[in-house]
Amino acid sequence: MEKNIENKTCRHCQNIFDITDLDLEFYDKISPVFNSIKYPIPSPTLCPECRQIRRMSFRNERSIYKRKCDKTWKDTISIYNPDSEYSVYEIGEWYSDKWSPLGYWMDFDFSKSFFEQFNSLMKIVPRMSLSVLENENSPFVNQTWHVKNSYLAFNCWFWENIFYSGISYNSNNIIDCYSVNWLENCFFCVDCQKSFLLFNSQNCSNCSDSKFLLNCVNCKNCFGCINLYNKEFYIFNKQYSKEQYFEKIKTLNKDTIEKSLQELFLKNPYKNLYLTNCENVIWDYIVDSKNCNHCFDVFSSSDSKYLFNIDSSVNNSMDINYGADWELMYDATSIAGYNLLFCHLVLGSNIFYSNLCINTSNLFWCVGLHNNESYCILNKQYTKE
Incomplete structure (x- = not known):
């Protein structure tokens, strides 16, 4: 049975939330190891609801605009309005080999905070106009x-x-x-x-x-x-x-x-919860899952907590919104893969603090990589060693 270890006060809303023994086990399990040194992931300072609000602030799902592609200057449909500070490429241009996101690399500046540098990288690396993959005749x-x-x-x-x-x-x-x-x-x-x-x-x-x-x-x-x-x-x-x-x-x-x-x-009576083929789950609209706590709209998942809108096969993960087919994920949204921490719109494995990286692996603080890149930091290529 899950045991409460600590009561914390959310630094944003001031609500009290629990940290359990299973939470601490999970944070230890996902803590990255570099050169045989483990870097512990601390317990969160925000409550689950505020963590979800923070994740979702990065996701624009339904507001779309007409704007110019910053590569071809042709009209395109985009989730970024014309006045956005980001550089935006229409889908075909973004996925093309006419440019390389590695060309926007940065060296880490120890005189600046990580988030300041990461924000600068997000502003200069071109972004795809819509968050889509391999669509046909579906511009809107x-x-x-x-x-x-x-x-x-x-x-x-x-x-x-x-x-x-x-x-x-x-x-x-x-x-x-x-x-x-x-x-x-x-x-x-x-x-x-x-x-x-x-x-x-x-x-x-x-x-x-x-x-x-x-x-x-x-x-x-x-x-x-x-x-x-x-x-x-x-x-x-x-x-x-x-x-x-x-x-x-x-x-x-x-x-x-x-x-x-x-x-x-x-x-006629109504069901109090909609659970199908589930074992040891808490909350609603969960199908073919087990050992899932505080989850909604989840399919075929296990041993996870604070999931929302999961298509299938999410295991050993926490604080995830939207996606499928992953394991060992934490505080991320719109992702699929393995061992993804603090990411948005990522498809790959062993990726940390990254955004808009498709079919990639072994990344740290990267934006917009999508050509099977690996072993990059701030979009700069390194050797594996």
């Missing part, structure tokens, strides 16, 4: 990987034909959906999984050919139902024959639907 999206033919979609991975949606993974042909996985041909769904032709529904999984469902599992041809499992041909939680079902559907109008839904949803 952000925080997306491997998407195609989509518009105004945010924080979505591995999908095609997605419109006006957010936090969607492995889905196709959806509109106005939020926090969904493995959907196809769906509209206006929230917190739904593995469904097909599902409309205006919430907290459902493995459903198809249905509308206006709440908290239903493995249902087909259902309309306006709540808390149903393994059912077919139900309307407002009442069973019909196949022929009766389709005849009844034809008679429904907007007023009838709204009144019946309101009555049905008010008289």
Whole structure:
């Protein structure tokens, strides 16, 4: 059982928060070792909520602007407004070999603080206009990987034909959906999984050919139902024959639907938490996970704490927002990989205090590297030794 070791006062909001024995074990586990010397990661001085606010302050997900690319001077769509102090390249130019982020290297100046120097590096290294990777025909999206033919979609991975949606993974042909996985041909769904032709529904999984469902599992041809499992041909939680079902559907109008839904949803109980195939987890919307504490919207993760919006496979990590497939992460957002500490928008391994580094490894205080660079400090190349 987790044991409280220390009560600390947040230096920002003054709230009291706990440091436990498992927290201290984690900080020791992730403390970096250089030349056989371990550099201990101290316990945080901010409470979990303030730490999350600080992480999210680096992330602009949904505000996009029209501006000029600072490389070609062509119009582009960007998360940086035209008056931003950053240099911004459109996606194709940023990933191209026409420039090298190593050309912006700095030597560490011991007369200045780290954050002062890192801020200077962030301002001079060109930034990609949108946070995207390997998209196709999707100029008005952000925080997306491997998407195609989509518009105004945010924080979505591995999908095609997605419109006006957010936090969607492995889905196709959806509109106005939020926090969904493995959907196809769906509209206006929230917190739904593995469904097909599902409309205006919430907290459902493995459903198809249905509308206006709440908290239903493995249902087909259902309309306006709540808390149903393994059912077919139900309307407002009442069973019909196949022929009766389709005849009844034809008679429904907007007023009838709204009144019946309101009555049905008010008289039926709601789940207090949405946990599926979980063991020893705390908080809400967690699936296929174990030993996760203070986590929300998490899939297939284990032995972690303070996670939010995790697509899959996060293990032995703490204070993470957005991402998938990682282990040994701490105080980071929009990342994937192994052993990433204090990072934002990073894909790689063994990276510390870095920003916007894609397919890289063994970095310290770097910005904008994306060509398999390794063993760099402040964007300056070093040998492994």
